[in-house]
Amino acid sequence: MPTPSTSPPSDAGRSDARLHDGRDARAHVVSVERDGAALRLRGDEHDEQVALALLRRGQMTPAGLTLHRTDARDWRLIVAPGSDFARDLPRLGSWRPWQRGLAVAGTALGVASVAGIGWAGDALVSRLAPLIPPAVTAPIGKQLVAGMGPACTGAAGRAALGRLATRLAPAGEITGPLTLTIIDSPIVNAAALPGGEVVIFRGLIDEATSPGEVAGVLAHELGHVARAHVNKGLIRQLGLSVLTGGSDAAAFVNLALLLRATRADETEADGEAIRRLSRAGWASAPLADFFDRQRRKPERRGSGIAGLDDYAATHPPDAARAARFRAASVAGAVPVLDAAGWQALRTVCAVQKKAPPAAGV
Amino acid sequence: MDATSAEPRQADLWRFEGRGSDFFGIALVNLLLTMVTLGIYRFWGKTRVRQYLWTQSHFADEPLEYTGTGLEKLIGAVLALLLFSLPLFVVSFITGLMMQTLPVAAFLLLLVVYPALIWLLGVALYRSRRYMFSRTAWRGVRGGMAGNGFAYGGRFLKLTLFQFITLGFATPFVTTRLWNALMNDAKFGSLAVTASADWRRLQGRFLLGWGVALVGYIVVIGWAVATLPRPGQPPTGDPMAQLATIGQLYLIALVVGIVVGAFMLSYLAALQRELWGSLRIGALRTEIDITARDLLGFWLVNIVLVVFTLGLGVIMMPYRIFSFYARRVRVTGTLDVAALQQSDLAAPRQGDGLADAFDIAAF
Numbered sequence: 001m002p003t004p005s006t007s008p009p010s011d012a013g014r015s016d017a018r019l020h021d022g023r024d025a026r027a028h029v030v031s032v033e034r035d036g037a038a039l040r041l042r043g044d045e046h047d048e049q050v051a052l053a054l055l056r057r058g059q060m061t062p063a064g065l066t067l068h069r070t071d072a073r074d075w076r077l078i079v080a081p082g083s084d085f086a087r088d089l090p091r092l093g094s095w096r097p098w099q100r101g102l103a104v105a106g107t108a109l110g111v112a113s114v115a116g117i118g119w120a121g122d123a124l125v126s127r128l129a130p131l132i133p134p135a136v137t138a139p140i141g142k143q144l145v146a147g148m149g150p151a152c153t154g155a156a157g158r159a160a161l162g163r164l165a166t167r168l169a170p171a172g173e174i175t176g177p178l179t180l181t182i183i184d185s186p187i188v189n190a191a192a193l194p195g196g197e198v199v200i201f202r203g204l205i206d207e208a209t210s211p212g213e214v215a216g217v218l219a220h221e222l223g224h225v226a227r228a229h230v231n232k233g234l235i236r237q238l239g240l241s242v243l244t245g246g247s248d249a250a251a252f253v254n255l256a257l258l259l260r261a262t263r264a265d266e267t268e269a270d271g272e273a274i275r276r277l278s279r280a281g282w283a284s285a286p287l288a289d290f291f292d293r294q295r296r297k298p299e300r301r302g303s304g305i306a307g308l309d310d311y312a313a314t315h316p317p318d319a320a321r322a323a324r325f326r327a328a329s330v331a332g333a334v335p336v337l338d339a340a341g342w343q344a345l346r347t348v349c350a351v352q353k354k355a356p357p358a359a360g361v
Numbered sequence: 362m363d364a365t366s367a368e369p370r371q372a373d374l375w376r377f378e379g380r381g382s383d384f385f386g387i388a389l390v391n392l393l394l395t396m397v398t399l400g401i402y403r404f405w406g407k408t409r410v411r412q413y414l415w416t417q418s419h420f421a422d423e424p425l426e427y428t429g430t431g432l433e434k435l436i437g438a439v440l441a442l443l444l445f446s447l448p449l450f451v452v453s454f455i456t457g458l459m460m461q462t463l464p465v466a467a468f469l470l471l472l473v474v475y476p477a478l479i480w481l482l483g484v485a486l487y488r489s490r491r492y493m494f495s496r497t498a499w500r501g502v503r504g505g506m507a508g509n510g511f512a513y514g515g516r517f518l519k520l521t522l523f524q525f526i527t528l529g530f531a532t533p534f535v536t537t538r539l540w541n542a543l544m545n546d547a548k549f550g551s552l553a554v555t556a557s558a559d560w561r562r563l564q565g566r567f568l569l570g571w572g573v574a575l576v577g578y579i580v581v582i583g584w585a586v587a588t589l590p591r592p593g594q595p596p597t598g599d600p601m602a603q604l605a606t607i608g609q610l611y612l613i614a615l616v617v618g619i620v621v622g623a624f625m626l627s628y629l630a631a632l633q634r635e636l637w638g639s640l641r642i643g644a645l646r647t648e649i650d651i652t653a654r655d656l657l658g659f660w661l662v663n664i665v666l667v668v669f670t671l672g673l674g675v676i677m678m679p680y681r682i683f684s685f686y687a688r689r690v691r692v693t694g695t696l697d698v699a700a701l702q703q704s705d706l707a708a709p710r711q712g713d714g715l716a717d718a719f720d721i722a723a724f
Contacts, residue, residue: 110401
């Protein structure tokens with residue numbers, strides 16, 4: 001189709017170009033001539049001077065090089081690619097020095113803050129964790145506990161567990177609520193959940209050979225509560241889901257992620273457990289025995305609760321941790337529970353046990 | 362003066378000259394830069410992609426121009442995060458908490474939130490289209506859309522609910538209505554765009570697919586009820602036979618799915634022909650030549666492209682989708698360039714962040 005085309009510069013520095021003036025879709029043939037710091041355009045309907053400072057180089061097409069004007073966004077001038085005045089024009093959208101500086105500074109700041117969060121993130125999260133009010137965490141915890149299965153109702157057994165907890169964490173020592181629940185489930189595990197909810201599964205009590213082992217596990221979980229490790233998990237998830245643009249609150253509390261405490265948190269909770277056990281006058285060696293047995297156990301049963309597996313899965317049981325408990329164990333420890341209390345704890349779920357549990361328990 | 366004025370012509374005025382190899386280079390660089398910048402570059406990458414696709418599209422031998430920038434897309438995305446994603450996150454978090462203590466109030470809240478989300482999706486679709494048109498220029502003349510998308514959002518919500526209530530029966534009606542509503546708001550310079558897609562020309566083909574889907578659904582459910590053990594009853598027989606029963610069920614579901622898909626392909630091709638064929642831009646008319654076979658080939662190649670490149674082929678999808686349409690579209694008729702005046706519509710100042718948040722932009 002016969003659209004006017006551009007011509008290479010002639011001897012007088014003058015060339016033909018195609019102008020779209022932005023008012024309508026017509027193409028005007030204009031002659032273009034450099035006139036000092038301006039460009040002179042002359043055609044049937046146009047005779048004007050455009051300061052070179054207003055011109056920008058746009059995209060190159062087979063028809064020529066497109067020039068833009070900073071003061072008229074729809075104005076286009078298509079010139080021959082070799083036009084000498086066009087060579088020195090800044091590119092369209094190219095940044096001024098101060099804009100470039102701003103972009104570099106912004107990028108540096110962004111990279112620095114990402115690096116900073118990675119480096120100081122855990123310290124920051126640890127500071128924030130105790131500040132989350134129980135009003136926020138309690139409903140989450142209650143919901144999670146309710147979803148785990150029926151709670152065991154044996155009164156004497158629950159009282160025995162309560163005695164252990166009172167000894168390990170005397171009233172008022174842990175700020176915020178603290179609720180113990182025994183879940184009638186064959187999983188060998190225990191967990192600290194948001195809102196001071198501590199759950200122990202029947203499987204763990206069945207598996208324990210002495211009340212000292214249960215006390216050790218409980219002391220460890222109370223350590224997680226005392227140091228607000230669960231809240232740290234919540235904050236990490238909140239930060240993650242905001243960053244990834246997630247907006248689904250149902251996916252917000254991911255049990256598996258929540259229970260995957262950092263190694264530092266586990267070590268801290270171990271320290272808390274040792275402190276609490278020795279303060280109560282109880283040995284921490286039984287906890288080491290329990291760890292060792294879990295480590296040697298080959299199979300890992302699926303729990304039937306999404307995101308929760310056996311103790312060994314949520315608490316990496318390495319030899320070093322067992323050794324630590326053994327070394328710290330107090331000599332001449334007093335018994336944790338009397339025979340009647342232990343018996344009550346072991347049968348705490350018997351009251352409502354209906355169908356026989358899956359084989360192997 | 363211009364020789365193109367008011368010259369009758371039935372030839373195809375549209376031409377797309379893109380090449381997959383050129384696009385792959387752009388997309389690969391975009392991918393690497395996006396990874397290196399933790400995702401920030403993708404706004405500039407998207408701009409680069411559109412610049413390429415637009416420049417390769419010619420109307421009356423002259424390339425289109427894409428005038429959007431990466432920065433305005435970034436600003437749009439930040440605004441969408443602050444005004445949409447963050448509030449939505451807070452609301453859904455609150456609802457999650459209320460589920461425990463105030464289930465009725467939480468349910469009522471959801472009853473408000475979900476329709477509001479569908480409405481917003483309509484607004485996002487509209488504004489993404491508006492942004493794209495306003496950043497498209499030909500000979501310095503811009504496109505645009507006359508509304509702000511809120512009314513379209515309301516229509517989108519109403520029609521989507523209607524489609525839902527009729528179990529999909531009203532799909533052709535809803536789809537054509539929405540297309541007409543969207544495109545009738547569009548302008549190219551001073552030229553009005555009109556769309557008059559008619560659902561009645563599509564309903565027959567659609568009903569065929571819909572009916573087959575309905576029958577297939579009943580067959581699959583019936584088969585499942587007949588062959589699978591009742592819930593609560595202990596499974597009988599040996600496990601291999603049970604496995605075979607389940608395998609059989611999957612096979613039947615697959616066959617039904619393929620048959621329904623085949624019928625629906627014919628509807629989807631007819632839908633594209635109707636949508637494009639009913640479009641007028643001033644005295645210009647568009648049409649598209651798409652058959653069910655084209656669509657089938659298109660999606661099979663897409664799947665192969667993605668699977669056999671371990672997912673890398675995904676970066677070619679914007680090109681694949683754009684060129685699929687751009688190579689099959691025809692524009693005929695006349696254009697009086699002197700009468701094609703500049704658009705008087707205000708152009709949005711930010712990019713399509715809301716659409717980005719909904720993840721609905723194909724290219």
